[in-house]
Amino acid sequence: MEQVIQGKSNENRNPENTGEKVVVARHVKKAFDGLVILSNVNFNLHKKENIVVLGKSGTGKSVLIKSLVGLVEPDEGELKVLGKDIFNLDADEMEDLRREVGYLFQGGALYDSMNVCKNMEFPLKRQVKKLSKGEIKDLVEESLESVGLIESMRKMPSELSGGMKKRIALARTLILKPKIMLYDEPTTGLDPVTSREISNLIMEMKEKYAISSMIITHDLACAKLTADRMFILKDGTLDIEGSYDELEQSDDPWVRAFFD
Amino acid sequence: MIKLQRKNSTSPAKEDEVNEEEKDVSFLPVNVQDFFLTMGGLTKFTGQFFKNVFKPPFEFNEIFKQAYNLGFKSLFLVGLSAFIMGLVLTLQVKPTLVDFGAESFIPAMVTISIVREIGPVLTALICAGKIGSSIGAELGSMKVTEQIDAMLVSGTNPYNYIVVTRVLATTLMIPVLVMYADTVAMLGSFLGINLDGDVSLSLFTSQVLSAIDFSDLVPSFSKSVFFGFAIGIVGCYMGYNAGEGTVGVGKAANSSVVVASLFIFVIDLLAVQITQFFI
Numbered sequence: 001m002e003q004v005i006q007g008k009s010n011e012n013r014n015p016e017n018t019g020e021k022v023v024v025a026r027h028v029k030k031a032f033d034g035l036v037i038l039s040n041v042n043f044n045l046h047k048k049e050n051i052v053v054l055g056k057s058g059t060g061k062s063v064l065i066k067s068l069v070g071l072v073e074p075d076e077g078e079l080k081v082l083g084k085d086i087f088n089l090d091a092d093e094m095e096d097l098r099r100e101v102g103y104l105f106q107g108g109a110l111y112d113s114m115n116v117c118k119n120m121e122f123p124l125k126r127q128v129k130k131l132s133k134g135e136i137k138d139l140v141e142e143s144l145e146s147v148g149l150i151e152s153m154r155k156m157p158s159e160l161s162g163g164m165k166k167r168i169a170l171a172r173t174l175i176l177k178p179k180i181m182l183y184d185e186p187t188t189g190l191d192p193v194t195s196r197e198i199s200n201l202i203m204e205m206k207e208k209y210a211i212s213s214m215i216i217t218h219d220l221a222c223a224k225l226t227a228d229r230m231f232i233l234k235d236g237t238l239d240i241e242g243s244y245d246e247l248e249q250s251d252d253p254w255v256r257a258f259f260d
Numbered sequence: 261m262i263k264l265q266r267k268n269s270t271s272p273a274k275e276d277e278v279n280e281e282e283k284d285v286s287f288l289p290v291n292v293q294d295f296f297l298t299m300g301g302l303t304k305f306t307g308q309f310f311k312n313v314f315k316p317p318f319e320f321n322e323i324f325k326q327a328y329n330l331g332f333k334s335l336f337l338v339g340l341s342a343f344i345m346g347l348v349l350t351l352q353v354k355p356t357l358v359d360f361g362a363e364s365f366i367p368a369m370v371t372i373s374i375v376r377e378i379g380p381v382l383t384a385l386i387c388a389g390k391i392g393s394s395i396g397a398e399l400g401s402m403k404v405t406e407q408i409d410a411m412l413v414s415g416t417n418p419y420n421y422i423v424v425t426r427v428l429a430t431t432l433m434i435p436v437l438v439m440y441a442d443t444v445a446m447l448g449s450f451l452g453i454n455l456d457g458d459v460s461l462s463l464f465t466s467q468v469l470s471a472i473d474f475s476d477l478v479p480s481f482s483k484s485v486f487f488g489f490a491i492g493i494v495g496c497y498m499g500y501n502a503g504e505g506t507v508g509v510g511k512a513a514n515s516s517v518v519v520a521s522l523f524i525f526v527i528d529l530l531a532v533q534i535t536q537f538f539i
């Protein structure tokens with residue numbers, strides 16, 4: 001099958017891509033019960049770059065980003081995140097690394113037993129660096145403000161709509177000012193207006209804090225707004241790669257299927 | 261240590277991994293495999309508990325909250341069951357003892373059986389049902405909705421916050437509930453005696469107190485501590501390792517109760533052996 005653009009040749013197409021690599025994946029493989037999900041994943045994520053991954057449901061997009069934070073352990077390959085080899089970290093080192101990486105779960109994963117405010121404070125209160133009560137309150141308010149949900153501060157997760165949960169979850173992740181953000185379908189299930197707000201927020205965080213992001217989405221509007229580079233996960237590889245326009249103009253029927 | 265691994269098992273989160281030799285045990289029947297896998301997992305999980313329990317941050321608020329949720333909210337159920345148990349036991353031994361003209365032994369006999377055996381075991385079984393299943397289901401749903409993963413990813417240790425707090429809460433609360441159950445059961449017994457008799461509360465109390473001594477209370481209290489620990493750790497283990505989806509949550513709740521109840525009987529059996537050895 002013809003690929004849009006072959007692997008390494010375009011690595012420096014985007015001027016920002018000359019920067020340092022925050023994630024390097026080489027020949028990453030993962031199988032569950034003999035069922036191969038990722039067969040040969042190769043990609044780089046550069047500092048202050050957004051990459052978007054498209055892919056059909058069940059192709060292993062979530063597995064891919066989970067492996068970047070050690071929630072899923074790949075079987076083979078090389079995987080470096082912020083210069084650290086994921087395969088050779090002990091529990092403490094992994095904990096340290098995870099503090100640098102934010103992860104927005106597909107379902108939000110808000111803590112059901114805590115209200116929104118407690119949800120936001122939870123990671124902050126358990127950081128190595130102790131913050132004062134006032135600092136925590138300011139951070140929480142600022143974060144909630146940025147997703148437009150300051151008035152929901154005292155609500156329980158069960159009282160929130162799906163979209164609100166997602167935005168709170170996003171705020172809870174961004175409050176830690178991670179170096180890398182992994183977004184698992186940040187706009188799925190949201191109306192177009194809120195989706196655009198979230199996409200803009202992703203861009204704003206990138207500019208403001210030089211965050212590198214990997215965004216998994218089915219939402220082309222979000223992809224168009226946020227992507228520096230795009231990948232399509234197919235047959236366990238990320239071999240189909242290009243900018244949004246390149247992929248959109250591709251005549252590969254497989255790629256076309258996403259845009260039509 | 262050899263790590264048992266079924267062919268199709270997925271590898272757990274990385275931090276639990278110790279470099280152990282993996283042995284394929286797929287020649288054993290599935291039930292036997294499951295039994296050993298659960299026991300092995302539980303042993304490792306308990307080890308992790310002791311590794312984490314002295315490690316900051318200490319979640320005192322959460323321990324208190326769980327002690328209230330798990331302990332205080334079981335008072336009614338445990339109290340009612342214990343009251344009925346004391347009453348029924350009294351009513352059942354009464355005719356026999358009356359035949360032998362040994363009516364005055366009723367308080368002593370009921371006290372001994374309640375304090376030594378029925379109080380702790382009944383309370384523990386009720387709590388395995390009520391508390392064990394609720395821990396299993398709660399942690400199970402936290403697991404399947406990725407809340408535990410979310411804690412991990414934010415660089416906090418979910419084990420400290422979720423498991424250690426609950427296990428400490430049950431370990432502290434079950435002995436308290438047992439003492440409470442013993443007391444309420446005695447009140448039931450008092451009522452049973454007075455349904456067609458006339459024994460004053462002070463006489464009853466003095467008979468009860470003279471019947472029990474230190475060698476009854478210490479083993480009873482100690483085994484309650486172990487009951488509490490077993491209920492907490494089993495519930496947490498099952499929830500923490502719940503399978504996918506709502507089915508996983510149901511299974512976690514169910515196996516928490518089954519395995520914890522089994523453990524209660526095993527601990528009871530061990531306790532009686534140990535007690536006889538020392539006394």
Ligand SMILES: Nc1ncnc2c1ncn2[C@@H]1O[C@H](COP(=O)(O)OP(=O)(O)OP(=O)(O)O)[C@@H](O)[C@H]1O
Nearest residue numbers: 032037055056057058059060061062063064106270
């Ligand atoms: N822990 C696991 N154990 C066994 N199989 C798993 C596990 N996690 C994921 N899988 C399998 O891996 C495949 C990919 O799952 P994944 O969640 O990554 O899909 P996805 O691309 O994110 O799909 P969606 O767009 O629906 O979220 C699925 O077939 C799933 O059944």
Ligand SMILES: [Mg+2]
Nearest residue numbers: 061062106184
């Ligand atoms: Mg997914």
